[in-house]
Amino acid sequence: MTPRTATQETPFVLTYGVEAVIPAEIEVPSGRVQHFVAQDNEEEMRLNLDLLEYRREETTTRMAKYKGQVARYYNARVRSLSFKPGDLVLRKNSVSRTTGTGKLDPNWEGPYVVREADRAGYCKLAHLNGGIVPRTWHNSNLRFFC
Incomplete structure (x- = not known):
């Protein structure tokens, strides 16, 4: 349920296209539960499914950028070493x-x-x-x- 650093999304969102509500969150009053409207929910679910492919593409781009940042961080400390015949x-x-x-x-x-x-x-x-x-x-x- 926690957004990953690389994708900024939860795995559940990337798989199903919607955020999940855990059972403990239903019993505790929260903004998501208090402002739930069943009629609007159906329309929002369809919109989320329509935008799911766009969201996944955005996530792929974010993940590639994150991997590049991690590679630059570690490669900055790598000392290149080249060998010559006779070494x-x-x-x-x-x-x-x-x-x-x-x-x-x-x-x-x-x-x-x-x-x-x-x-x-x-x-x-x-x-x-x-x-x-x-x-x-x-x-x-x-x-x-x-």
Whole structure:
């Protein structure tokens, strides 16, 4: 019954096109209950159903705007990181699964040398002795090795 932040509407309104009145609200005098007129209600219900598609489109636009705001907020704190061929990196141990991922096991493996890198941040890795590491075109699980 609470309007969501992203949509500014309640899920009930978006589904059925009308606000719901909970049983507790009927017994307690409120503006919605005191000003209820049965004859006008039928006309208002039809109008709400006619405008439901417009209301949903408006909500979709509001939700996209909200998601953009959230993305900008979090992306403002993201530090972009690009790798170049020859950089030494560590790879997250959970990606390769060569060793166990227990509590006391290391979180990172390597160091590896970046063999190729593209603009999106994906890297092809190689061992220090020159052997290529299989299945290494990924970007989110690497860290610079210092």
